[in-house]
Amino acid sequence: xxxxxxxxxxxxxxxxxxxxxxxxxxxxxxxxxxxxxxxxxxxxxxxxxxxxxxxxxxxxxxxxxxxxxxxxxxxxxxxxxxxxxxxxxxxxxxxxxxxxxxxxxxxxxxxxxxxxxxxxxxxxxxxxxxxxxxxxxxxxxxxxxxxxxxxxxxxxxxxxxxxxxxxxxxxxxxxxxxxxxxxxxxxxxxxxxxxxxxxxxxxxxxxxxxxxxxxxxxxxxxxxxxxxxxxxxxxxxxxxxxxxxxxxxxxxxxxxxxxxxxxxxxxxxxxxxxxxxxxxxxxxxxxxxxxxx
Amino acid sequence: xxxxxxxxxxxxxxxxxxxxxxxxxxxxxxxxxxxxxxxxxxxxxxxxxxxxxxxxxxxxxxxxxxxxxxxxxxxxxxxxxxxxxxxxxxxxxxxxxxxxxxxxxxxxxxxxxxxxxxxxxxxxxxxxxxxxxxxxxxxxxxxxxxxxxxxxxxxxxxxxxxxxxxxxxxxxxxxxxxxxxxxxxxxxxxxxxxxxxxxxxxxxxxxxxxxxxxxxxxxxxxxxxxxxxxxxxxxxxxxxxxxxxxxxxxxxxxxxxxxxxxxxxxxxxxxxxxxxxxxxxxxxxxxxxxxxxxxxxxxxxxxxxxxxxxxxxxxxxxxxxxxxxxxxxxxxxxxxxxxxxxxxxxxxxxxxxxxxxxxxxxxxxxxxxxxxxxxxxxxxxxxxxxxxxxxxxxxxxxxxxxxxxxxxxxxxxxxxxxxxxxxxxxxxxxxxxxxx
Numbered sequence: 001x002x003x004x005x006x007x008x009x010x011x012x013x014x015x016x017x018x019x020x021x022x023x024x025x026x027x028x029x030x031x032x033x034x035x036x037x038x039x040x041x042x043x044x045x046x047x048x049x050x051x052x053x054x055x056x057x058x059x060x061x062x063x064x065x066x067x068x069x070x071x072x073x074x075x076x077x078x079x080x081x082x083x084x085x086x087x088x089x090x091x092x093x094x095x096x097x098x099x100x101x102x103x104x105x106x107x108x109x110x111x112x113x114x115x116x117x118x119x120x121x122x123x124x125x126x127x128x129x130x131x132x133x134x135x136x137x138x139x140x141x142x143x144x145x146x147x148x149x150x151x152x153x154x155x156x157x158x159x160x161x162x163x164x165x166x167x168x169x170x171x172x173x174x175x176x177x178x179x180x181x182x183x184x185x186x187x188x189x190x191x192x193x194x195x196x197x198x199x200x201x202x203x204x205x206x207x208x209x210x211x212x213x214x215x216x217x218x219x220x221x222x223x224x225x226x227x228x229x230x231x232x233x234x235x236x237x238x239x240x241x242x243x244x245x246x247x248x249x250x251x252x253x254x255x256x257x258x259x260x261x262x263x264x265x266x267x268x269x270x271x272x273x274x275x276x277x278x279x280x281x282x283x284x285x286x287x288x289x290x291x292x293x
Numbered sequence: 294x295x296x297x298x299x300x301x302x303x304x305x306x307x308x309x310x311x312x313x314x315x316x317x318x319x320x321x322x323x324x325x326x327x328x329x330x331x332x333x334x335x336x337x338x339x340x341x342x343x344x345x346x347x348x349x350x351x352x353x354x355x356x357x358x359x360x361x362x363x364x365x366x367x368x369x370x371x372x373x374x375x376x377x378x379x380x381x382x383x384x385x386x387x388x389x390x391x392x393x394x395x396x397x398x399x400x401x402x403x404x405x406x407x408x409x410x411x412x413x414x415x416x417x418x419x420x421x422x423x424x425x426x427x428x429x430x431x432x433x434x435x436x437x438x439x440x441x442x443x444x445x446x447x448x449x450x451x452x453x454x455x456x457x458x459x460x461x462x463x464x465x466x467x468x469x470x471x472x473x474x475x476x477x478x479x480x481x482x483x484x485x486x487x488x489x490x491x492x493x494x495x496x497x498x499x500x501x502x503x504x505x506x507x508x509x510x511x512x513x514x515x516x517x518x519x520x521x522x523x524x525x526x527x528x529x530x531x532x533x534x535x536x537x538x539x540x541x542x543x544x545x546x547x548x549x550x551x552x553x554x555x556x557x558x559x560x561x562x563x564x565x566x567x568x569x570x571x572x573x574x575x576x577x578x579x580x581x582x583x584x585x586x587x588x589x590x591x592x593x594x595x596x597x598x599x600x601x602x603x604x605x606x607x608x609x610x611x612x613x614x615x616x617x618x619x620x621x622x623x624x625x626x627x628x629x630x631x632x633x634x635x636x637x638x639x640x641x642x643x644x645x646x647x648x649x650x651x652x653x654x655x656x657x658x659x660x661x662x663x664x665x666x667x668x669x670x671x672x673x674x675x676x677x678x679x680x681x682x683x684x685x686x687x688x689x690x691x692x693x694x695x696x697x698x699x700x701x702x703x704x705x706x707x708x709x710x711x712x713x714x715x716x717x718x719x720x721x722x723x724x725x726x727x728x729x
Contacts, residue, residue, distance in 0.1 A: 042727045046390045047369045051726065060723065066716065131541070132550060150542050151701045238543060239690070241697040258358050259687040260365065260386060261723065 032273065038266035045260035057267035066243060067251070074247045077161060078225035085165035086217055089172030094202070096173075097180040107177070114170035118228060122235030125163035149237070153244030156237050160245050163236060164229045172217050179213035180206065211291045219283055226276050248272050316348040319615045320374035323351060324360040324600065328567060329434075332635055340622045347615035357600065358686065361386070364605070368393045373605040375616050378433065380600045381420060382685040385507065387603050388429060389683065389728040395604040395613065396429045397620065403610070404617035412624070412642045416594055416668050420679035421601050424508050430601040431620045432641045434632075436564035437595045437664050438488040438582050440464075445575040446557035450474035454576075460586040461528065464558065468537040471557050478556035479537045483545035486692040487598055488560045488582075489529060490517050495677035496582060497521050498590030507681035511725040515688070515717045518710035521588055527706035530699040540700045543693045562598060563664035566637025579660035581667045593677045595667050599638065630654075639665055683724025688717040 007013045039057055043050035061067050096106055113121070128136045129149060137147045149155040183206060191201050207214075230250045233239060239246035239254065249272060256265030325333050330353060337351045354360040357380035364377040368390075379387050387394055401408035410418055410428045421430045444454035450471050458464050464480075471479035482488055494501040500516045507513040532538035539556065541547040551559035552572040559565075560582065569577060584591040602623075604616055622628065629645030632638060634654050640646040646665055649655065655662045671677075682688060695713040698704040704712070 042723065044390065044727050045365050045386055046393045048390070048392050051729070060719075064716075064719070132553075132555075150546075151540055151697065240543065240694060241701065242694045242703070254690070255687065257362055258690075259684055259720075260362075261684065261687070261720075261727075263727070264723070 035266045035269045035273070038262060039270045042263040045262070050263075053263070057263045058271070061264060061267055061271070066246075069243060070246050070248055070251060073157075073243065073245065074226070074249075077157065077164075077229075077245070077247050078222060080157075080161045081164045081168070081225040081229065082218065082221040084161060085168035085221060086172050086214070088165070089169045089217075090176050090214075092169070093173050093176035093180055094206075096177055110173050111170045113167045114174075116167050117231065118164070118167065119231035119235050121167050122160075122163050122232040125159060125166070125232075126236050129159055149241075151241050153241055156241055156244050160229075160233055160236050163232045164225065168221065168224060172221065175213050175217055176210070179210045183209045208292055212293050215283070215288060215291045218287070219280060222279060222283075223276060226272060248275075315345070317346060317612050317615045319347055319349045319376070319612060319619060321349050321351045321376040321378075321602075321619075322354045322360055322364060322374045323378040324354065324357045324380070325378075326353060329636065332632065336623065336628060336632070339628070340619055343622070344618070347618060349615075349619055357383075364603075368605065371607070373607060375604060375608055375612060376619070377603045377605055378600045379430070379603050381598055381679075382689065384421065384430070384601070385681045385683045385685060385724075388423075388681065389511070389724075393606055394429070395606045395608075396427060397431050397604060398427045398429070400604050400613055400617055400620075404614045406614075406617040406621055408617075408621065412644060414639065414641060414643060414646070414665075414669055416673045416678060417597055417639065417641045419673050420597055424505070430603045431624065433600055433602050433623065434564070434636070434638045435597040435599040435641055436562040436638050437597055437668050438484070438492050438560055439563050439664050439667065440580040440582055441551060441559040441561055441565065441569060442578050442580055443551065443554060443557050443559075443573075443575055444578060446471070446476065446554070450476055450557070454578075458558075458580055458583060461525070461583045462586050464583050465528070465532075467558070468532060472535065472537050476557055477536075478539045478550060480532065480558040480560075481539045481541050481547035481550055481556045482559065483547050483561040483565070484598070485540075485543065485696050486689045489525065489696075490522060490692060491680060492582065492595045493525055494522060495594065495596045495679075496584055496592050497588045498593040498674055498676050499588075500676050501680055502682060505675045506679065507683075508675075508678065511683065511721075511728060513682065513721060515682075515714040515721070518707070518714045521585070523706045523710055525585065525706075526696070526699055526710060530702070530706055533700040534702055538700075540697070562637075563639065564599070564637040566661065567635070579663045581663055590674075592667075592670065594669065594671045594673055596677060596679050597639070597668070634661075637661070637664075639668060682721065683728070684720040687720055691716045691720075 040052060040054060041050040042053050042057065092110060096103055096110070099106060116124070128134050129147065131137055131148050131150055134147075140147045147155060149159050187205055187209075188201055191205055196204070227249055229247065230253045233245055233247060233250040234253065237245045239250055248268065252265050252268045252272065255261045255268065321337065323333055333351060337349050341348055352374075354363040360377070361379055361383045364373065364379070367373040373393070398410070410422070413432055417432045417435050418428065421432055422428045440458065442454070442458070447454045447456070447467070451474060452467060452470050456463075456467060458467060468479045491501055494517055499519055499521045500506060502513045502515050502517070504510045504513040529538055533540060539547075539550070541550055545561065545565070547556065547559060548561060548565060548568060550556045551561070552569055554573070554575050563579070566579075581592070582595055602620065604613070604620075624642055626642060626644040626648045629640050629642055630648040630652065633640040633645060633649055640649055650662075692713050695704070695709040699706055699709045
């Protein structure tokens, strides 16, 4: 029998949820509404005049093959960032979970990168992979590999994925570790007594029990890859070479804040918003079914 | 945010009220850091000390793009500074914003200031002047691309360091010899679009865009896919393939390679002088930008890069008098000559150039006048007085992308430039629509 607690009256519950509603309204609904409104106009940079163009901005964007190509670039980038940051985090969390001594230090060190802003992370990785003075570039050179992300599209993509995933690994690690520690020892011990090896235990017990955490992280990381990675791209490649790392959110930034084309930038934000909404709905409808709470 | 700013402004006003009550405050936003930032601060300081009526407050607002953004946001919030530094690429954006700016010629006339636009070097003045001859913004820091040479590298490769490199044909021969001698970076460049397309076009007197490179109207179209530009970019592409031209990035990344002595030849702004002078541990010299022999009209003159100062609308007449006085001070021969010698930027007035010569600077520092000569060699034509294109920052981005396709061997020069023209024209049409 489920226990329900009900507040008497409406005042207190409304007061309690108000802060969250106000924050969402001010920082999400208002700007999102503005973006949708602006996407219907071509304004001049100074805001003296704006011409109503209806869906003209969307037509302008979608008729551009280079813009359409950046959907594929974004898909590749987001899948890689999500896979790398979650995969590595899970691996490290499983290791940390088994640690007996020094786990505090280990955890603290792993969480550190999360405190580094994306743009700063971009600069750090750029230094290591700098084609002229980068440490990693130098060692790769010793091994006979000529690293040049300035001209090689694949290497450029690899570098921005690495830099974007790095800080994210910490965040994912925290959640995975908490999830792992919430799994009852008794279940695992029972399986061990039955003769299940580590890998079998992980596959049949730990991973399914971890699925709520994994699902949550999947949603959050996809949103991160779509919206918050422009700082890394901006500092490392500025979208190049050619258009190899021009992801959608970077184009929103560069068209709006470098090119002063606010109409197109707003239309691109709306397109991004739609994509992420659709992805989230899909995730909740189809993937969540496989999640065991 | 706005409240915070207001409180800060109030506190500042109260704090300075005692000392500066009689002085008119003038806000000046610029984009310089490091040595250049110090030099600007010094100029402002000198001006403030030279008179008691006005007090100029200089603030750094980030790089060129960020400064322009800050200015635009300030205009929207009706809190604009009096003077805003805008890089040459933002010129068309500022010109189109008629309600936001106060043209310099108008400012000077209203303030009754002694102002002669003809005192400026033609190709500097032309960039910021309308086709009717009205100067809209005040030239400030202007430079032009030149060829930097590592003399030691040539010597090591068995090449006479004084060898003639006035034409690209001759540069090609030198690159062959450097490559044959096993040199790993015969040539690199900074600002590829500015040097190898924009200046390349002006220098060979061919259009970069129709309608006098955009000076004569917003309905301009890009035209840099002509035979002269294609030939040049193809030659560069071939050199890239053979390892004779090393691409280092879209901005001035190549400067680090050259200053460390890794690259033999380097096409970069004349304003690279300060850095190269300070860091290079080899003998270097400056040559004029090479041209293709056989192209009619070449060498014409090169065009400028850098920034100018825009006066923004919406302030009081007595403040504009102060702005006029400050701008006149900045372009005075003494200030300009010092700026030119400290930075490698061009002396923007003829008088400043002459003063520098009289002071014996060019004799003591050979090659520092090459850029000036190259800029002033000929009276600018329709193709060589500058560029005035909307969304130019983005167009440069497109050019960068397409050139990278040539350097990596993915596209021919013709295909890349055709594509860049087509993509850029879409942006020009959009800019035209936004500013109708």
